[in-house]
Amino acid sequence: MISVVILGAGNVAHHLYKAFFSSENVTVTQWYNRNIQSMRPFNNEVQLTDNLSQLIEADIYIIAVSDDAISELSQQLPFEDRLVVHTSGSVSPYDIDMKNRRGILYPLQTFSREANIDFSEVPLCIETLMRKDYDQLKELGQSISNNVKRVNSDQRASLHLAAVFVNNFTNQLFRIAHEITESQGAEFDLLKPLILETANKVQDLSPFKAQTGPAKRNDKKTIKRHLKMLDNEDHKDIYKLMTASIQKTHAPAFSIKKLKKIKKD
Amino acid sequence: MISVVILGAGNVAHHLYKAFFSSENVTVTQWYNRNIQSMRPFNNEVQLTDNLSQLIEADIYIIAVSDDAISELSQQLPFEDRLVVHTSGSVSPYDIDMKNRRGILYPLQTFSREANIDFSEVPLCIETLMRKDYDQLKELGQSISNNVKRVNSDQRASLHLAAVFVNNFTNQLFRIAHEITESQGAEFDLLKPLILETANKVQDLSPFKAQTGPAKRNDKKTIKRHLKMLDNEDHKDIYKLMTASIQKTHAPAFSIKKLKKIKKD
Numbered sequence: 036m037i038s039v040v041i042l043g044a045g046n047v048a049h050h051l052y053k054a055f056f057s058s059e060n061v062t063v064t065q066w067y068n069r070n071i072q073s074m075r076p077f078n079n080e081v082q083l084t085d086n087l088s089q090l091i092e093a094d095i096y097i098i099a100v101s102d103d104a105i106s107e108l109s110q111q112l113p114f115e116d117r118l119v120v121h122t123s124g125s126v127s128p129y130d131i132d133m134k135n136r137r138g139i140l141y142p143l144q145t146f147s148r149e150a151n152i153d154f155s156e157v158p159l160c161i162e163t164l165m166r167k168d169y170d171q172l173k174e175l176g177q178s179i180s181n182n183v184k185r186v187n188s189d190q191r192a193s194l195h196l197a198a199v200f201v202n203n204f205t206n207q208l209f210r211i212a213h214e215i216t217e218s219q220g221a222e223f224d225l226l227k228p229l230i231l232e233t234a235n236k237v238q239d240l241s242p243f244k245a246q247t248g249p250a251k252r253n254d255k256k257t258i259k260r261h262l263k264m265l266d267n268e269d270h271k272d273i274y275k276l277m278t279a280s281i282q283k284t285h286a287p288a289f290s291i292k293k294l295k296k297i298k299k300d
Numbered sequence: 301m302i303s304v305v306i307l308g309a310g311n312v313a314h315h316l317y318k319a320f321f322s323s324e325n326v327t328v329t330q331w332y333n334r335n336i337q338s339m340r341p342f343n344n345e346v347q348l349t350d351n352l353s354q355l356i357e358a359d360i361y362i363i364a365v366s367d368d369a370i371s372e373l374s375q376q377l378p379f380e381d382r383l384v385v386h387t388s389g390s391v392s393p394y395d396i397d398m399k400n401r402r403g404i405l406y407p408l409q410t411f412s413r414e415a416n417i418d419f420s421e422v423p424l425c426i427e428t429l430m431r432k433d434y435d436q437l438k439e440l441g442q443s444i445s446n447n448v449k450r451v452n453s454d455q456r457a458s459l460h461l462a463a464v465f466v467n468n469f470t471n472q473l474f475r476i477a478h479e480i481t482e483s484q485g486a487e488f489d490l491l492k493p494l495i496l497e498t499a500n501k502v503q504d505l506s507p508f509k510a511q512t513g514p515a516k517r518n519d520k521k522t523i524k525r526h527l528k529m530l531d532n533e534d535h536k537d538i539y540k541l542m543t544a545s546i547q548k549t550h551a552p553a554f555s556i557k558k559l560k561k562i563k564k565d
Contacts, residue, residue, distance in 0.1 A: 102522070103521075143494055145494060147512075156493050158490040158493060184487065190485060192525075193480050194486050196529055197488075199526065201491050201498060202495075203546065204542040204546075205473050206498060206511050210508055215465070221462075222449070223462075226408065228408070233410065235496070235499075236415065238492055242471050245471055246475070247412075250472075260390065261464065274464075274465075276537060276538055276541055280538060283534065284472065
């Protein structure tokens with residue numbers, strides 16, 4: 036049995052708490068936040084505190100607060116030489132105060148308060164500064180997820196950056212599609228199965244192989260018509276840049292096709 | 301029972317054929333293509349032909365060929381006053397030769413040869429030039445899909461354009477994420493649950509409400525670090541443009557927050 040104390044009460048903290056609470060191998064000894072209002076519903080399950088000086092002993096302390104607050108909170112911890120990890124994709128383990136042993140438990144997923152997440156599917160990227168702490172952190176991760184990976188800080192930073200592309204930027208493309216369809220009185224809802232299939236497709240196929248459409252085909256007629264239809268200059272710029280990006284990625288394929296054509300002719 | 305003839309043997313034609321073949325209300329009378337090689341496996345189920353002059357009578361003729369070939373193929377049809385529809389998102393119904401009655405059956409989905417698609421979930425956008433043909437085309441659509449919508453040509457064009465954003469451009473963002481992670485030796489696979497959840501989230505939530513991340517939070521520190529990490533200039537341009545787009549979309553929210561802050565202070 037691994038005992039943990041969770042510090043913070045945001046979305047990640049809430050989802051971690053629920054996952055740990057459901058696990059047979061973990062006990063949440065205590066849950067800290069400056070303001071314990073949002074944790075009240077869990078009052079009967081776990082000891083809540085808003086006082087750092089009352090933190091009790093546990094195997095692992097998990098700091099799940101906003102990036103900017105990690106360092107300061109870690110300095111205020113009233114103990115030494117215990118394993119303290121944070122859950123951020125972009126903060127260094129060295130941001131945690133050096134009086135404790137340090138590590139990372141980064142869940143690579145988007146969490147919202149309402150949405151239920153199957154935590155067993157969430158990739159957990161773990162790292163510890165000391166080798167001796169690694170096995171225990173791995174065991175903690177594996178008690179809630181089937182997808183625990185050792186990831187160093189450079190790799191974690193690249194995953195965090197890539198996550199902005201596949202999550203935030205992708206979602207903004209959905210938003211633009213919403214604006215485009217609405218402007219013609221068409222239903223955005225009709226795009227939802229396509230959105231799902233686009234995500235499904237790259238579960239088995241590389242994004243390179245999954246690509247289709249006018250940019251990849253270099254279908255100049257359609258591209259021109261689309262650009263004419265877009266009256267929002269920002270949408271036009273995004274259309275041009277993404278089309279150019281696709282064409283650059285698939286340019287070698289064009290060349291090979293051209294080569295074959297030349298050979299055939 | 302509605303009888304159809306399919307013209308073309310690409311991905312859309314193949315998926316339509318399978319869907320019609322599985323439906324109790326539709327019989328595929330004949331399947332035409334210039335080259336019937338890829339249709340051979342279906343030789344025992346349906347009459348195949350590569351000769352337009354041998355087309356037999358049916359209620360509806362479905363032209364599922366590339367956009368550029370629709371007009372010419374429709375001119376070559378050796379009959380008049382029958383219902384002929386094409387399956388393109390961007391071609392006008394008037395591109396079909398006027399000797400026949402004309403319409404559209406546009407399945408809004410991405411089809412690849414291998415991937416099995418549950419056709420009952422595919423939105424079918426239908427349109428006919430003559431009112432009297434509408435009911436039959438609707439009946440045909442409903443025999444394979446639970447999501448049949450009347451969509452005029454302007455709306456269909458906007459859906460087709462929006463589909464490029466949510467499918468082709470989104471997939472290119474996945475590709476870029478693949479390049480970013482690979483460059484650091486991190487696994488692209490770790491992003492797959494996030495990719496799925498991003499698509500899942502907007503099934504119930506608007507993309508506006510689903511947005512999170514450094515751009516929306518106006519987290520300048522993270523944005524700056526991300527831009528420094530990107531060494532590919534094209535990726536940098538896309539990061540900047542998408543970040544600006546998110547900030548423009550969510551600017552009113554900033555203002556409201558600022559306003560609240562001012563009121564509080």
